[in-house]
Amino acid sequence: MKTALTLFLTLALLWQCQKQEAxxxxxxxQIIDSGARVIDVRSLPEYQSGHYPGALxxxxxxxxxxxxxxxxxxxxxxxxxxxxxxxxxAAIVLRKHGYQVIDAGGLQNMPR
Numbered sequence: 001m002k003t004a005l006t007l008f009l010t011l012a013l014l015w016q017c018q019k020q021e022a023x024x025x026x027x028x029x030q031i032i033d034s035g036a037r038v039i040d041v042r043s044l045p046e047y048q049s050g051h052y053p054g055a056l057x058x059x060x061x062x063x064x065x066x067x068x069x070x071x072x073x074x075x076x077x078x079x080x081x082x083x084x085x086x087x088x089x090a091a092i093v094l095r096k097h098g099y100q101v102i103d104a105g106g107l108q109n110m111p112r
Contacts, residue, residue, distance in 0.1 A: 029111035036076040041090045052110045060086035063093050076100035
C-alpha cells in the first residue's frame with residue numbers, strides 16, 4: 001500500500017511539473033535581470049561544487065522552514081536543481097505560500 005501511494009504521488013508530481021511553462025536561457029536572463037531572485041535547491045555539496053552567480057542556497061527539503069530568508073513576494077523566484085525534480089517539488093511548496101515561481105529545471109537550463 002505504501003509503495004502504491006508513493007508511486008501515485010510521484011506520478012502526480014511529474015504530471016504537475018509537465019503542466020508548468022518552460023523558460024529558456026534568454027527568457028530566464030530577462031526575468032532575472034528584471035529582479036527575480038535565483039534559488040538553488042540542490043544539496044550543499046552540489047551547491048559548493050558550482051552554482052549560478054548570486055543564487056541563494058536553500059535545499060528543496062528545507063524550503064518550507066526557511067521562508068523568512070526569501071525576498072518579498074513582489075518579485076518572482078527562479079528555482080533550479082540538477083534535473084528539475086527537486087525544483088518542481090520546491091515550486092509547489094512556494095506557490096502554496098503565495099510566491100511567483102519560475103521552475104527553470106536543471107542548472108544546465110540557466111542562462112550563461
